[in-house]
Amino acid sequence: MTVKVLILEDNPVARSFLCRVVRESFSDSIGITEAGDLETARRQIGIAGGRSGMHGVDPFKLILVDLELPDGNGMDLLAELTQYPATKIVTTLYSDDDHLFPALQRGADGYLLKEDRFEVLVEELQKIVRGQPPLSPAIARRLLTHFRQGSESGRSATQGGFTLHGGFVTSKPVPLVDKPLDHDRLTPRESEVLTYLSKGFTIKEIANLMGIKWFTVNDHIKSIYKKLNVSSRAEAAVLASKQGLV
């Protein structure tokens, strides 16, 4: 059975390079659909089962999305595809957390840096598909801050309802719920993993330090990714309801 892959990339040279990477990474037969802009990508996704991948059509299993596109930002497509049952990967030149973090919040399962070597990309792509997404120290730090703020505002919400801590408006809206939600909190193990990651330790080193198997570390990372996605969606929903959008 053919595995369907969508590659959204405006630069044709880069696109063919990514095609090679994808073909190299998997032994299954691959059916690659290429898209040069958001519109084409949306059309292709519409044919392949719509945004939620339903209607019994064979959906894409893997989607590579470039962020900078001629007719918009790949981030928008990611936001539209939160329900789509594919592995979504951001391929970009931007390696800084300011660009990557929002993509992860919008449900990306991982990211590839386009300037990496062919072999590196193949390996990274395989890892992501296997469920071993990368986490740079900067993004780990960002995640720590994100969840720390989340749990703090959760606590303040239980005490005082609408208290804005420090008197100034944070980027994170205050949850309107009475108890802190699970997705707003990391388990102690997850926090530990993130802390090690933020200090530049590799997965193997972390497994050694924590006395666990490396795939357990990976499970933690996957769980963190999921929580980030869920909490970001909840946050967006709260924000939207507050602004009267829903």
Added chain:
Amino acid sequence: MSALPPTADFQVTAPADAQRSPGSNHAWHGERIPDGPARTARWIGWRLRVLVLAALSGCLLLAILVRALAAVPALPLELQGNKAGILSLTDTTGSPRAVRALIDAQGVQTPIDSLLLQRSARWLSGDAERTWHAVQHDALARALALGTLQLQLDEGQVVSIDAQPHGVAGLGPMFWLASLLALLLYGVTMVVLLVRPVVRNGLYAVMALSQVGNLLFVATESLPLLGWPLGFMRWDLALRCTLDLATAAALVHATGIHPRRLPGSGSRALLAWAAAGALAAALVGTTLPNVWWWTQAVMLACGVLAVLQLGWMQRLQPHPLAAVLWRLCALMVGTLLLLTLSIASLGEVTARAGQAVMLGASMWVVFVASMLLLLPFLARTQQLMREFALLAGVSAIATSLDLLFVAAFSLGNFTSLTLALFIALGVYAGLRQWLLNQVMARERITTERMFEHLYRITRQVQSRPQSLGDQLARLLRQVFEPLELRHLARRSSHARVVGDGASLLVPVPQVTPGATPNVIVLGFAQRGARMFTADDARLADRVVDLLSRAVAFDQAVERGRSEERVRIAQDLHDDIGARLLTLMYQAPTREMEDYLRHTLKDLKTLTRGLAAANHQLSHAVAEWKTDLTQRLAAAHCDVGWDFTWDTDLELGIVQWSALTRVLRELVSNTIAHAHARRVQIDGVLEAGILSLTVADDGCGREPQHWAHGLGLGGVRKRVKQLGGQVQWSEGHPGGIVCRVVVPCKSELPMD
């Protein structure tokens, strides 16, 4: 008068704190710092109504006085006195005719002389003179009351005159001016009394109302035509002396308890009140000989006592209000002494200098009244009022001098008046600033010095906005030289003077939005020698304004700079980066591809350096480790990593990007040329020195013979840029060790 600001209170004490909850008080030198106008609405209620009532009744009383005076019959003639004390009347031919006596309608004849022109008994020193003055005025009043009177001229000629009422229009400008001043003082007194009915404000009211009475007498006696109700001149002395004595006793009492209570002030106050009371009783009974002398003596004694009390208070502990009051009292007592001496030296010939005595004495009353009027506003003094008080004081001195000249040098009226006026004006023009400085102890910092301070501190605040509070405190210290300076966590929108001008509250502008509000409290300006005024508060506000503007400007510049950098970085990254990427994918050889990848990474480092702010060392180390480990792992090379630091400092952009590229270059070399199996990277930051060691077990030998291509040259260049050294040597058992030592000082100290 209701238009006066509610805070216009004598012993300043902001009105709000009269009814404030005790919990919100902030102790500060035993004074209370008011909470601002928040609670003015409550206290203002009934007081405002009483104030309006008082103001209306004051106006009504004045109207009644005006009506009564306008109806009093007057002598519609202008009589003149000469040096010999003879009254004269100018006839139609223009030659003076001496007037000898007054004959009323019932034929009673009373001899009159120039003493009749003396409009007040208050400043007649001799008992006999005063009695004679009263007799003449009684006769005139009686004659005027009968409607027609006759004046007997020289050579037996008789002039018949019909009495005419003064009329409202005939009251003269002096009357209106003096009664207006009286009304003003009365209004201020009522405000002070209503704002805080305490003993010291009561004493102020006694003094002020006494002077209101005096002013009304001055007004009444300034009528252009002769003619007062019967008995007016008999009561004039008793009443005016009583008012003056009350003022003097209240002054002693007040200076004993304010601004600070002095030991034994009660007994001194009692003594003063007793002396004044006894003398006033004697005045009413008119049994005491030389009563004028007694009055002047008691008044001067009280004045001197008040001055001494204030001086004593100042010596015990400097208080700016005490210093200012001391000066004011000294000035008042000094002029009173001068006036008394002038009149005393004139002796029995007062009549000769009749007009001058009147003028001098009136001037002194106006001066005292304006001082009292000024007192509640000392801390918020208006330039106009200060000038007015000063002018009144100078006029009092001038007329006193005039009297002295008349008495001592027998100069003519006109000559002496001109001379005194010139001297007084000269003194006023020459010493005005000095006098103002003395009264207010206002030694303003020179403009140049002020500018210099401002400029320097603005520059410093611009370079370090966090230090705004400290810099502002420093500037205020230099400008106002306060005895004490303290920070309080309070919110205030503008600078305020509190506690009798003892303290000035200056808000510190907030640089960061989350900071706690803060005010600087300055205590006792000029080492306690002067009071803070509204001008000072305004100046402080301006300074604060300027400094906040400097900070805002700096922040805007910084924002613009960083926006510009981010834009350049983005353009570089997007355009050049995308092209390099395309080139890299199409590179014909592996070396070319690596070279382009390297270039692309350098470009990314560069653009990140441009866009990002500073990097914390621990964060940078984590990134280096991840990056290098990943690259070495891809080259199937083991990594040993050990990095320690004694302080986690903030790396500047230059430091960060140089170190990042040096490390990357060294690792690239190891991968590309050495074919190493293992690389050990060590870093130590100790006492501001960062040592990096990259050791491999590759095939590199004899580093001294290496040709320095782009890569190694770049490493040297960057290390040199950081002011450090780089050294390559052979390792044991093999391979190459590269050692980089750079000084690494934080650009900003970490908290």
